Amino acid sequence: MRTRDLITHAVLAIGAAFMLFPFVWMVSLSFKEEFEIYDPSLNLIPKTWDFANYVEAFTYGEVGSFLVNGLAVTLSILALQYLTIIPAAYVLARKNFRLNGPLLATVLGVLLIPPQVTAIPVYIMVSGLGLIDTLAALVIPFATSAFGIFLLRQSFRTIPQDLLDAARVDGASEFRTLWAIIVPNCFPTLAAFGIFSIVVHWNDFFWPLLVVRELENATPPLGISIFASDEGGNDVGPMMASATLIVLPLVVAFLLMRRSFIEGLTMTGIKG
Amino acid sequence: MTATATIAGAANIRAAAAKREPLIAKPLYLAPAFFVLFVFFLLPAIATIAISFTDWQLGRADFSFVGAENYRALMASDDFQISLVNTLWLNLFVVPLSFAISLALALAIVSVSRGRAFWQTVYFIPVTSNLVAMAVVWDYLLHPELGFAAQLWLSLGLTPVNWLNDRDFVLYTVGFISSWQLIGYYTVLFIAGLSNIPSTLYEAARIDGASSPWDRFWQVTWPMLGPTSLFVLVITVIKSFQMFDVVKVLTEGGPDKASEIILHTLFQEGFIFFRMGVAAAIATIFFAVMLFLTLYQMRLFERFVHYR
Amino acid sequence: MAEVALSNIHKSFGQTEVLKGIDLTISHGEFVALLGPSGCGKTTLLRIIAGLEAPDTGSISIGGRDVTGLDPSDRNIALVFQSYALYPHKTVFENIAFPLRMRAPWFARIPVLSRALPQRRRLEQALQTKVRDAAAQVGIGAYLDRKPAQLSGGQRQRVALTRAMVREPAAFLMDEPLSNLDAKLRSGMRIEIKELQRRLDATIIYVTHDQTEAMTMADRVVLLHEGVVQQIGAPMSLYQNPCNRFVAQFIGSPSINMLLLEAAGANQFTVNGAVIETVPADLRQIARSHGGRLWLGVRPEHVALVPEHASGIPGRVALIEPLGHETLIDVSVLGAADIGTGPDRIVVRAAPDAVDTVRAGAAVRLQPDWQQALAFDEQGRRIAIRAAMAAA
Numbered sequence: 001m002r003t004r005d006l007i008t009h010a011v012l013a014i015g016a017a018f019m020l021f022p023f024v025w026m027v028s029l030s031f032k033e034e035f036e037i038y039d040p041s042l043n044l045i046p047k048t049w050d051f052a053n054y055v056e057a058f059t060y061g062e063v064g065s066f067l068v069n070g071l072a073v074t075l076s077i078l079a080l081q082y083l084t085i086i087p088a089a090y091v092l093a094r095k096n097f098r099l100n101g102p103l104l105a106t107v108l109g110v111l112l113i114p115p116q117v118t119a120i121p122v123y124i125m126v127s128g129l130g131l132i133d134t135l136a137a138l139v140i141p142f143a144t145s146a147f148g149i150f151l152l153r154q155s156f157r158t159i160p161q162d163l164l165d166a167a168r169v170d171g172a173s174e175f176r177t178l179w180a181i182i183v184p185n186c187f188p189t190l191a192a193f194g195i196f197s198i199v200v201h202w203n204d205f206f207w208p209l210l211v212v213r214e215l216e217n218a219t220p221p222l223g224i225s226i227f228a229s230d231e232g233g234n235d236v237g238p239m240m241a242s243a244t245l246i247v248l249p250l251v252v253a254f255l256l257m258r259r260s261f262i263e264g265l266t267m268t269g270i271k272g
Numbered sequence: 273m274t275a276t277a278t279i280a281g282a283a284n285i286r287a288a289a290a291k292r293e294p295l296i297a298k299p300l301y302l303a304p305a306f307f308v309l310f311v312f313f314l315l316p317a318i319a320t321i322a323i324s325f326t327d328w329q330l331g332r333a334d335f336s337f338v339g340a341e342n343y344r345a346l347m348a349s350d351d352f353q354i355s356l357v358n359t360l361w362l363n364l365f366v367v368p369l370s371f372a373i374s375l376a377l378a379l380a381i382v383s384v385s386r387g388r389a390f391w392q393t394v395y396f397i398p399v400t401s402n403l404v405a406m407a408v409v410w411d412y413l414l415h416p417e418l419g420f421a422a423q424l425w426l427s428l429g430l431t432p433v434n435w436l437n438d439r440d441f442v443l444y445t446v447g448f449i450s451s452w453q454l455i456g457y458y459t460v461l462f463i464a465g466l467s468n469i470p471s472t473l474y475e476a477a478r479i480d481g482a483s484s485p486w487d488r489f490w491q492v493t494w495p496m497l498g499p500t501s502l503f504v505l506v507i508t509v510i511k512s513f514q515m516f517d518v519v520k521v522l523t524e525g526g527p528d529k530a531s532e533i534i535l536h537t538l539f540q541e542g543f544i545f546f547r548m549g550v551a552a553a554i555a556t557i558f559f560a561v562m563l564f565l566t567l568y569q570m571r572l573f574e575r576f577v578h579y580r
Numbered sequence: 581m582a583e584v585a586l587s588n589i590h591k592s593f594g595q596t597e598v599l600k601g602i603d604l605t606i607s608h609g610e611f612v613a614l615l616g617p618s619g620c621g622k623t624t625l626l627r628i629i630a631g632l633e634a635p636d637t638g639s640i641s642i643g644g645r646d647v648t649g650l651d652p653s654d655r656n657i658a659l660v661f662q663s664y665a666l667y668p669h670k671t672v673f674e675n676i677a678f679p680l681r682m683r684a685p686w687f688a689r690i691p692v693l694s695r696a697l698p699q700r701r702r703l704e705q706a707l708q709t710k711v712r713d714a715a716a717q718v719g720i721g722a723y724l725d726r727k728p729a730q731l732s733g734g735q736r737q738r739v740a741l742t743r744a745m746v747r748e749p750a751a752f753l754m755d756e757p758l759s760n761l762d763a764k765l766r767s768g769m770r771i772e773i774k775e776l777q778r779r780l781d782a783t784i785i786y787v788t789h790d791q792t793e794a795m796t797m798a799d800r801v802v803l804l805h806e807g808v809v810q811q812i813g814a815p816m817s818l819y820q821n822p823c824n825r826f827v828a829q830f831i832g833s834p835s836i837n838m839l840l841l842e843a844a845g846a847n848q849f850t851v852n853g854a855v856i857e858t859v860p861a862d863l864r865q866i867a868r869s870h871g872g873r874l875w876l877g878v879r880p881e882h883v884a885l886v887p888e889h890a891s892g893i894p895g896r897v898a899l900i901e902p903l904g905h906e907t908l909i910d911v912s913v914l915g916a917a918d919i920g921t922g923p924d925r926i927v928v929r930a931a932p933d934a935v936d937t938v939r940a941g942a943a944v945r946l947q948p949d950w951q952q953a954l955a956f957d958e959q960g961r962r963i964a965i966r967a968a969m970a971a972a
Contacts, residue, residue, distance in 0.1 A: 029412070099295055120552055220405070
C-alpha cells in the first residue's frame with residue numbers, strides 16, 4: 001500500500017515537472033543576462049541574477065501599459081457585468097410574469113453562441129461607433145453575460161422566500177433586499193463568476209486582436225504577441241520577463257484562492 | 273355537488289391568477305442586461321448568418337445577395353478543405369490524448385492517501401496561465417537551435433526537430449501545447465466525478481469477489497464515471513474546435529497551411545482579406561457545429577451534476 | 581461449521597483506540613447483534629470481520645480457517661450495507677448475479693469469447709436459475725429487469741439481501757441494514773430477516789444502534805461501548821441482569837432510574853437526598869461496606885407512585901406521557917437538584933388509566949420496589965446483592 005503510494009507520487013511528480021517546466025524555464029530566462037540565454041548549457045539557476053530584462057520589458061516592451069490596460073478592461077467588464085446581471089437574474093429568479101419564460105429562453109439561447117460567431121457584426125458596430133483602438137471597444141460588448149445571468153438566477157432561486165419576506169416585514173425596500181440580503185447570500189456564486197470572468201477576459205486574445213491596433217491600447221496577450229512578432233527571437237530576455245509579468249498575477253491569485261478558482265472554472269464547464 | 277363547485281372555483285381562481293400575472297416585471301432591472309444581450313449577442317449572431325449570404329466586403333458600401341454562393345465556394349476551395357481536414361485531424365489527436373492522460377492523472381491523484389489537493393493544484397496551474405504568453409515561452413523552448421528541447425535532443429544524440437516549422441510536426445505541436453494548458457482542467461472534472469462514486473460500492477465489489485483493481489475499475493469506476501467521461505469528452509471536442517491562440521501567435525497557419533485551422537481561416541478571411549461574406553459563412557458553419565456540441569453538452573451537464 | 585471467532589482484536593485510527601481487545605465467538609446458525617451507541621466501534625468491528633479494515637493485532641477465523649490477512653473476496657462472507665451499495669448501472673438481476681459472476685471460473689470470465697464455450701452456457705443457465713429462485717424467495721422476482729433507482733427503499737433492501745444470500749456465504753454481516761427504512765417497513769423487515777435466517781440456517785452478525793432490533797432478532801447481544809465488550813448474553817439477560825451501570829442504562833426504554841443511596845447518620849439513609857425509612861437491611865449493609873454510597877438502578881416498572889402523605893421519595897409530577905398501552909410519568913425529585921445528591925428525574929411506568937388520576941404539578945411520593953433494585957458501586961460495577969450478603 002505504502003510502496004504503491006510512493007510510486008504514484010513519483011509518477012505524478014515526473015508529470016508535474018513536465019507541466020511546470022515551461023514556467024520554470026520562463027522565469028529562469030527572464031533573470032539571465034543576454035550572453036547566458038544563448039549559452040547552450042541548460043542551467044536553470046542563472047549564474048548572475050539580472051533584472052535588466054524586466055527594466056527593458058517596461059521601457060521598450062510597454063508591459064506596464066499592457067498590465068494596466070488588462071486590469072482596467074477586466075475590472076470594468078466585471079463591474080458592468082455585476083451591475084447588469086444581478087438585477088436581471090433577480091427578476092428572472094423571483095418574479096412571476098408572462099415574459100419570464102421567453103426571456104430565460106433568450107438567455108439560454110445566447111449561451112449557445114460562441115464568441116467568434118458574433119465577431120464580424122460586432123466589429124462593424126464598434127467601428128461604426130468610432131471605437132476601434134479604444135479600451136471601450138474591449139469592454140462594451142461584454143457589458144453583460146448570459147452565463148452570469150443564468151448562473152446567478154439558479155443561485156437566487158435557492159434563497160428561501162421566508163428570508164425575503166422577513167426583510168420586507170422589517171421594512172427593507174425591494175432594492176435594499178436585493179443588495180443587502182440576496183447578494184451577500186449568494187456571495188460564493190458571485191465570486192466564482194467573478195473569477196471566471198476575470199480569467200476569461202484577462203486571457204482573451206481573439207477580440208482584442210480584432211479591435212486594437214496600437215501597442216499602447218493592448219491587453220496582455222495581444223501586447224506580448226505584438227512584442228513577440230516585432231522583435232522576434234532577438235529579445236528573449238525581455239520577452240520572458242513580460243511573459244512572467246503577464247502570467248504571474250493569475251497564477252498567484254490561483255494559488256491564494258485555490259478552491260474558489262477551481263470551482264469558478266469548473267462549474268462554469270457548461271460555458272465551453 | 274359542493275366538491276365539484278369548489279374544484280371548479282379553484283380552477284377559476286388559478287386561471288384568474290394567471291391572467292392577472294403581468295406581462296413584465298421590473299423592466300428597469302431587466303433592460304440593461306437584455307439590451308446588451310440583444311445588441312451584442314443575438315442580433316450579431318443573426319446578422320452573421322445573413323451576411324454569409326452576401327458578397328459584402330469590408331469598406332465597400334454596396335453588396336448583393338448571392339444565395340449559397342459563399343458556401344459553394346468554400347466547399348470547392350482547396351484552402352478551406354485543408355483547414356477543415358486539419359481541424360478534424362487536430363481533434364483526432366488532441367481529444368483522445370487529453371482524455372486518456374487526464375483520466376489517468378485523475379485516477380492516480382484520487383488513489384493517493386495524502387497530497388490530493390497538492391497535485392490537483394500543480395496540474396491546474398497551466399489552466400489559469402495566459403496561453404498566448406505561454407505559447408511564446410513554448411516557442412522558445414522548441415526553438416530548433418537554441419531551445420531546451422533541441423539541446424535535450426542533441427544530448428540524447430538525436431537530430432533536433434523544427435517542431436513549429438515542419439509540415440509533418442506543426443499540427444501535433446500546436447495540439448500538444450493546447451492540450452498542455454487544458455489537461456489540468458479535465459483532470460479536475462474527472463476528480464469531481466471520481467469523488468462522487470460512493471466508497472461502499474468499491475467495498476461491496478470487493479466482498480462480492482472483485483478482488484483485483486482491474487476488476488473494480490471495469491465493474492465500478494468506469495460505468496459509474498460514464499456521465500463524467502461523456503461530459504469531459506464533449507468539452508475536449510468543443511475546446512479543440514475553438515483552438516486559435518497558439519496558431520495565430522506561433523504559426524499563422526503555416527508552414528504552407530499545414531497548421532491552418534478553421535478559426536484561423538475565419539480570422540484571415542474576415543480581418544486580413546476583409547471578405548466578410550466568406551468569413552460569415554465560415555462562422556455560420558462553425559456555429560452549427562458548436563450549437564450541436566453545446567446542446568449535447570448541456571444535456572450531459574445535467575446528468576453530470578445530478579450524479580454529484 | 582461456519583463459526584466466526586475473533587480473538588484479541590485491537591484497532592486504532594491515529595490517536596484514537598477504537599477497539600480495545602475484542603474476543604468473541606459466534607457459532608454456526610447464530611444471530612448475534614453488535615449493539616452500542618454511535619462511535620462504540622461496532623461498525624469497525626464488522627468491517628474488520630469483512631476484511632475491509634485490517635486489525636492492528638488479533639486474529640479472525642471463519643469456519644475454522646484463519647482469514648486475518650485475506651482479502652474480503654476470499655473470506656466467503658456477505659455484507660449488507662446501510663446504504664445497500666447496489667450498483668446503480670446494473671439491473672437488479674445483474675446486481676444479484678454479480679458475486680456469482682465474479683466467482684465464476686476464469687474461462688467463463690473472458691469477455692465475448694467465453695460465450696462460445698458450452699461450459700459457459702451451462703454455468704449461465706445455473707446462474708439464471710439461482711438468481712431467479714433467490715429473487716422469488718424474497719418477492720422481488722418481478723423487478724429483475726429494473727435499475728435500483730426505480731425501486732423503493734424496501735425493495736432495494738431486498739435486492740441487497742438477495743445479493744448477499746445468492747452465493748451461500750459462510751456468514752452474513754449486516755451494517756444497520758434497516759436504518760434507512762421508515763418505522764412500519766422496519767418492523768416488517770425484522771420479521772423477514774429473522775425468518776430468512778431460520779430457513780437458511782445462516783450465521784448473522786448484525787450491527788445496530790437500535791436496541792429494539794437487537795432485542796427482537798438476536799439470539800445473543802454483544803453490547804459494545806468505547807471499544808470494549810460490556811456484556812454478551814441473551815437479550816433478556818442483558819435487561820434483567822446487566823453486569824454494569826452502562827449496560828443497565830443502555831438497555832431498556834425509558835432507561836433505568838438511577839437512585840443514590842447514602843448513609844446520613846448512625847442508622848439513617850437518604851435516597852436522592854430524602855430520608856427514607858423503608859430501605860431494606862441488606863441494601864443498607866452493602867452501602868455501608870462501600871463507603872456509605874451505593875447506586876441503585878430501578879426500572880420504571882418497579883417504581884410505584886403513591887399519594888403525598890404516604891412514605892417515599894418526595895417529588896412533583898413534571899410530565900405525563902400517555903402512550904396508549906401504558907402511561908409514563910416523569911417525576912422531578914424535590915430538592916435533589918439543589919443538594920446535588922443524585923439524578924433529579926425518576927420515570928414511573930404506570931397503567932394507562934393513570935392519565936385520569938395523576939395531575940401534572942401534583943406533589944407525590946415514589947416507592948421503589950427494593951427487591952428489584954440493581955446495585956452498582958461508584959465505578960459502575962454491578963454488585964450482586966445475594967452474593968454480597970452471603971459474603972458478609
